[in-house]
Amino acid sequence: MAQQKISAPKGVSEYAPPRSSAFEFVRDSLIAPASRAGYQLIELPVFEDTELFKRGVGESTDVVSKEMYTFEDRGGRSITLRPEGTAGVMRAVIEHGLDRGQLPVKVWYSGQFFRAERPQAGRYRQFYQVGIEAIGLDDPAIDAEVIAIADAGFKALGLKKYRLEITSLGDLQSRAAHRVDLLKFISTLELDEATAARAAINPLRLFDDKRDEMKKAMQNAPLLIDYLTDESREHFNRVIKYLDALGISYVLNPRMVRGLDYYTGTTFEFVHELLGAQSGIGGGGRYDGLMEQLGGQSLSGIGFGLGVDRALLAAEAEGVIGSDAFVSDLFIIPLGDEAKLQALTVASALRAQGKTVEIAFGDRALKGAMKGADKSGATYVIVLGESEISTGTVELKEMKSGVSTSVKIDSLLEALEK
């Protein structure tokens, strides 16, 4: 009796072969530059105390107020599936006293995150991000380095059609001054109910409105960048100077808005041109008050998160995804029971030496097995039957040329390495 099929929960992204190898390539390419810059892996739980995100990310944010997967565990604790990476990293850094050692603390992470949004292409309820955090250094040079690492990841992937947008959100003083004038400006606007509600929660949000009439209305709104304190301005100017020196191109976007409360100072976003509405492939910035907010010492920090799913979509859209499909070195076709045993032995020995070896089990006809070998893209094929076993010699066939040479089974390794 056929049972009813069970399908994946709504809106999750998952990757099966052969696309999974593209996913793997994207994920690894994006994060590789981090370890080359001395960042070390930090592996964290996917669920945390709900309070961590409320306090870290901010209760007024959409992410926390309406997009979290929160539930009570069996001990009555409120648990939340992590919607982003930074808060968890800060929690762990404080908990393990990493900030008591040499600064900055430099870590990278990779994994899945969860947000209960309405799904569409590039926006999933479970999605993948890689990211880094550099904690405990105010130097604008680290800002530039962090941005350069993200940019290097996208470049390593082969992406071209994206841009880096950058601005500074300034410090508390800068934002307070700006907020007063911005609210004054907004009060002169006629807003519909939903928009007014958004403005009440975070007036900066109005800069993000996609509607033309709103864009026009906000044309003359006071910009935060014009309210930076001398210190914030100087910091930002130096970041820009370093980026120029690094040859990293960027667009200044003083209207950029970020959805997480902890951002301060340098803030940036990578936007891809071919992705439609979900075009942000990465973003990050400083979060100078976060650690203290979470009960740690008062250290600054900066980091980014890159969307692996979206970067994959972008790579596919640009047609730059490398065709590094799985290919084995040797494909063994055993004929008969005795040969299977022999094939297993030979394969184990070669695999122990680092060779990728596949065996055609299942007693397929030789023709079918050869077809399988061909499809697998294997470099070499051997047929293992009675005569081969008794003579200890096989015909090593190179699939591409069709040429085969006699090789002793014992010297297969050397033959493969030629």
Add this chain to the structure above:
RNA sequence: GUGGACGUAGCUCAGCUGGUAGAGCACCCGGUUGUGGUCCGGGAUGUCGCGGGUUCGAGCCCCGUCGUUCACCCCA
């Protein structure tokens, strides 16, 4: 969360004004006994997303539901 589009074999899709489903690709087998890619021949496959309704009769019409997708929103 709001509004719109779509949902037919593993994949891409066709199916005229309602009459109980097809193509290409992929897959499997064979073309004389142990060597692939081309070619030729043959073959399997669908509760037409799901549930109701209208009708003598629905893949085609109506309602609901689930999923995907586009925009808003949000952001990776």
